[in-house]
Amino acid sequence: MPIATVNPANGETVKTYEAMGEEELERRLQLAEATFRTYRTTSSEERARLLNRAADLLDEDAPEIGRVMTTEMGKPVRQARAEAAKCAKAMRWYAGRAAELLADEHPAEADVRDSGASRALVRYRPLGPVLAVMPWNFPLWQVVRFAAPALMAGNVGLLKHASNVPQTALYLEDLFHRAGFTEGVFQTLLIGSGAVDEILRDERVKAATLTGSEPAGRAVASTAGEMVKKTVLELGGSDPFVVMPSADVERAAEVAVTARVQNNGQSCIAAKRFIVHSDVYDAFIERFTEGMKALRVGDPQAEDTDIGPLATEQGRADLEELVDDARRGGASVLCGGERPDGPGWYYPPTVLAGVGREMRIHREEAFGPVATVYRADGLDEAVLIANDSPFGLSSNVWTRDEAEVDRFVRDLEAGGVFVNGMTASHPALPFGGVKRSGYGRELSGHGIREFCNITTVWHGA
Structure with missing residues (x-):
């Protein structure tokens, strides 16, 4: 893929960039x-x-960098x-x-007395340069949720961003430089x-973090394993959204629409599989489908647009x-399911019912505004369907x-369980998954310690 800004609303190439040569890359590693x-x-x-x-600075720049992100990957x-x-x-x-999250930890004296120590502590120290391989779907957020904790821990960052968001990638480097960080941070x-x-x-790169596809994660994990380097991987998901009879069905259906189509449906944590108890299935599906049909698809630069184009053809x-x-x-197909005429990489909000295990969409991540709905006759079946995913x-x-x-x-086999609400990432809460969704955690205290040398300091008597 060329390194270029290609407007997904019309398919036009806005700006292209030359890849860095070996000499420039070596300079930056040094x-x-x-x-x-x-x-x-x-x-x-x-x-x-x-x-x-x-x-x-980012708050000041928000209107302009918002327009840039929308031009590069199509989000409203x-x-x-x-x-x-x-x-x-x-x-x-x-x-x-x-400072609090990385403060020295002091085990109780009674716990370490038989180690021969007069005192002992645990200190968190930075690892060094960390390589971040990041995707296009949240071109600022995916990077900042790595960079903020990594830099605060004393590491320095090397960003390899998705090739279709080069302007956002360069903006991030410029942002940290304008803020006063030394050039190589x-x-x-x-x-x-x-x-x-x-x-x-x-050898100068000490660790890596990747958010992206499963094949990309496998490649990075394989090399990192060979080189014995720490990695954190977030490789997407096909999150279940379970609705039981006692739920507020009208509210659940309303939130379900947003949970599915946020970011044009191109979100790892978007709800994708809707598992509804038989007692409330019809009522939920009716409201949910109506909500999906009512969404406004159009120019992502327009303030009243709900869904823009997908990021790539x-x-x-x-x-x-x-x-x-x-x-x-x-x-x-309860709604949608047909590519619209005209320029741009648009796809309508779509709801599929009667999905079987033999269908690809049952086991693969649908990265766009397409929802699959399942009927469950009880809690046991709901859990079974929810966990029937890689x-x-x-x-x-x-x-x-x-x-x-x-x-x-x-x-539930997942890195998070959100009750009566939709999944969202937050700085204070750890973020990450299990199974083929990856390993390690971002955000919270867990995230800042992922790229630290957890050092035992022992003092003799």
């Missing part, structure tokens, strides 16, 4: 290594001051501005809490995916193949029965 030697010794207070400044501009605000919030959260590498393996093998083709396969297998990122359950809540929390 700079990252050299910068880390000094940046690692800066105080938490100084890092916080710089990160807060970056948050202030209102959602783009909200993404920028969320990033600024996360920066401030880590700036305010990193955060660098954007304009390179193709083929260059990632060599960079990860470089190939992405739309992949989504169409999943829908067509389900249709051939006997699934019912992914396990998050989940949503709607019930007022506390015993049912306990059962779902116990048995």
